Amino acid sequence: MRSEDHNEHRPDTILDNLKTAVVCLDDQLRVTYLNTASEMLFGVSARHCDQEAFDKALPYLADHRGRLIAALTEGAAYTERELHLRAGGGDPLIVDCTVTPFTDQAGESALLLEFLSLDRQLRISRDDQMRIQNLANREMIRGMAHEIKNPLGGLRGAAQLLEREIDDDGLKEYTTVIIREADRLQNLVDDLLGPRRPPNKQLLNIHEPLEHVRALIDTELPPGITLERDYDPSIPEVRADREQLIQTFFNLVGNAVTALGTSGNILLRTRTQRLFTIGGVKHRLVTRVDVVDNGPGIPRDLLPRIFHPMVSSRAEGTGMGLPIAQYLIHLHDGLIECESRPGQTMFSVFLPMEASDG
Ligand SMILES: Nc1ncnc2c1ncn2[C@@H]1O[C@H](COP(=O)(O)OP(=O)(O)OP(=O)(O)O)[C@@H](O)[C@H]1O
Numbered sequence: 295m296r297s298e299d300h301n302e303h304r305p306d307t308i309l310d311n312l313k314t315a316v317v318c319l320d321d322q323l324r325v326t327y328l329n330t331a332s333e334m335l336f337g338v339s340a341r342h343c344d345q346e347a348f349d350k351a352l353p354y355l356a357d358h359r360g361r362l363i364a365a366l367t368e369g370a371a372y373t374e375r376e377l378h379l380r381a382g383g384g385d386p387l388i389v390d391c392t393v394t395p396f397t398d399q400a401g402e403s404a405l406l407l408e409f410l411s412l413d414r415q416l417r418i419s420r421d422d423q424m425r426i427q428n429l430a431n432r433e434m435i436r437g438m439a440h441e442i443k444n445p446l447g448g449l450r451g452a453a454q455l456l457e458r459e460i461d462d463d464g465l466k467e468y469t470t471v472i473i474r475e476a477d478r479l480q481n482l483v484d485d486l487l488g489p490r491r492p493p494n495k496q497l498l499n500i501h502e503p504l505e506h507v508r509a510l511i512d513t514e515l516p517p518g519i520t521l522e523r524d525y526d527p528s529i530p531e532v533r534a535d536r537e538q539l540i541q542t543f544f545n546l547v548g549n550a551v552t553a554l555g556t557s558g559n560i561l562l563r564t565r566t567q568r569l570f571t572i573g574g575v576k577h578r579l580v581t582r583v584d585v586v587d588n589g590p591g592i593p594r595d596l597l598p599r600i601f602h603p604m605v606s607s608r609a610e611g612t613g614m615g616l617p618i619a620q621y622l623i624h625l626h627d628g629l630i631e632c633e634s635r636p637g638q639t640m641f642s643v644f645l646p647m648e649a650s651d652g
């Protein structure tokens with residue numbers, strides 16, 4: 295091993311690349327160390343937490359003082375599974391937590407706390423399953439769509455020839471129905487086959503396609519629906535296909551408008567997010583675009599299937615909007631996630647910002 299390699303594997307570097315959140319407390323339960331995963335899990339900065347009382351620095355742990363003191367005084371390690379940590383009125387963090395007492399360099403008692411976020415773990419394995427399932431579905435659907443496309447063309451052509459031969463207007467109505475319905479099927483088959491070209495990726499500011507969609511939708515918005523923006527102007531450019539992003543955002547915002555009906559609020563939000571795993575690949579930086587509405591939410595039984603083709607709760611919906619959007623974002627190595635409950639539905643589009651690091 296060369297000497298430079300040594301530096302790359304310093305404990306701090308390793309700890310900061312761990313998915314497990316690690317926190318150290320001294321014998322007064324003050325924070326003496328916090329790794330990057332902890333910053334992300336608890337939404338705090340290591341610098342601000344340094345030497346702070348643990349419950350002030352990490353309000354999620356405030357209820358655990360008794361157990362921490364016991365671990366410190368008795369010198370006994372413990373592990374708690376599926377712990378629901380709460381701070382204020384927000385959603386709980388679901389973690390596995392291990393607390394291990396140790397003696398620090400100065401000979402004082404100290405505690406090592408490890409947290410494994412289950413929420414994210416569960417989600418990653420779910421996302422992976424979804425990607426694999428999506429790819430398998432796509433193959434099957436494309437195969438079937440091709441099989442339907444050819445005879446459909448024949449049917450339509452024959453109906454057109456027949457139409458020319460018929461003089462009776464009453465009979466012509468029938469051929470018109472055949473042609474119209476064949477066209478409808480043709481559109482559906484085209485949707486099922488997916489985009490006809492590979493993405494044409496260019497560096498672009500994510501707000502440009504987003505604003506394009508906002509302006510398009512704004513003109514036809516019912517007066518009771520408001521469309522708000524919360525953009526992070528410092529987001530670096532992403533390499534993406536502008537048209538495909540427009541199609542994706544149009545689908546998501548369109549669904550939100552449909553779900554709201556005549557009144558409600560839609561929020562378009564952009565952020566960057568560090569260390570995010572998509573399909574088993576860890577990305578250092580991703581752009582996140584959230585489309586949030588305060589509508590009725592997605593029916594519970596539908597929620598696990600909304601990215602599957604032809605799943606729709608609307609009589610006139612084809613149920614192709616979300617699977618196509620997911621597929622277009624997959625072409626960018628990205629992912630669309632959805633969280634929904636009555637009163638809040640959020641679709642988040644994640645786009646990697648740079649080459650992945652494996
Ligand atoms: N913001 C939302 N709020 C509530 N339900 C939603 C929302 N977005 C999607 N859905 C649900 O997911 C279903 C699937 O959406 P998708 O866009 O795939 O198809 P669709 O809108 O029904 O039809 P299409 O987009 O093909 O016209 C919708 O029918 C609806 O039930």
Ligand SMILES: [Mg+2]
Pocket residue numbers: 545548549611614615616
């Ligand atoms: Mg739709």
